[in-house]
Amino acid sequence: MKTKVSITVALTLFLSVLISCNSSTKNTTITETSVSTGIQDNTNKYSSKMTKADKKKYYNNNNTVVYEIKYKSDGFKLRTAASDLIWKVKLYDNKVKISDNEENLNPYEIKMTDTYKAKLVKDDVALARTTYDLNAKQQSIASENDAQPEFFETSYSPSLLLTKIPGIALDQKDILIEELKSKGY
Numbered sequence: 001m002k003t004k005v006s007i008t009v010a011l012t013l014f015l016s017v018l019i020s021c022n023s024s025t026k027n028t029t030i031t032e033t034s035v036s037t038g039i040q041d042n043t044n045k046y047s048s049k050m051t052k053a054d055k056k057k058y059y060n061n062n063n064t065v066v067y068e069i070k071y072k073s074d075g076f077k078l079r080t081a082a083s084d085l086i087w088k089v090k091l092y093d094n095k096v097k098i099s100d101n102e103e104n105l106n107p108y109e110i111k112m113t114d115t116y117k118a119k120l121v122k123d124d125v126a127l128a129r130t131t132y133d134l135n136a137k138q139q140s141i142a143s144e145n146d147a148q149p150e151f152f153e154t155s156y157s158p159s160l161l162l163t164k165i166p167g168i169a170l171d172q173k174d175i176l177i178e179e180l181k182s183k184g185y
Contacts, residue, residue: 046058046059046067046171047059055069056068056069057081067080067081067086067175069175074090075088075089075091076089076179078172078175078176085102087099087100087172088101088102088104089180090107091183094112095109095110096110098110098162098165098176107122108122108127108165109122110161110162110185116131117129117131118130120143120162120164120165127143128143129143130158132156137153138153138154139152143164157177158185159180159181159185162176162177162180
């Protein structure tokens with residue numbers, strides 16, 4: 001009898017947590033960006049909500065779906081509100097591949113080279129590198145195009161190398177970085 005009560009309580013708690021996760025809304029600080037003009041509108045922020053176990057939708061201030069994330073066991077896809085692919089992200093133990101096509105052709109790769117070091121690679125050419133200073137709690141990212149490295153006061157996240165990928169809208173970069181950070185990258 002005591003075991004049945006324990007199992008019932010455990011199942012009730014599990015279902016409560018599962019339901020609250022699926023219906024939760026999270027406000028984010030992701031800003032909308034006009035891809036055609038490159039002008040950033042800081043007044044509009046996105047909120048996100050898990051709509052299914054494998055899908056999250058991002059909404060603007062008008063509660064209109066702007067983007068969605070479709071989760072897979074080995075990564076995720078950033079898609080338009082109409083479910084058209086924008087970016088496909090494949091996760092591996094020591095690297096992340098980011099491409100704009102289903103076949104994952106010509107991807108950008110974030111390769112973890114050491115505990116607190118990573119590099120952004122495209123076609124076997126290193127585009128940027130990041131390191132983390134544990135004492136200063138500061139991450140630096142340097143690329144061939146930068147005169148000086150950029151510094152971030154944050155915990156280590158190789159996903160910040162996404163800031164160096166040209167052609168990704170700023171709001172999409174923010175979403176991709178947030179998703180990768182939530183997965184430990």
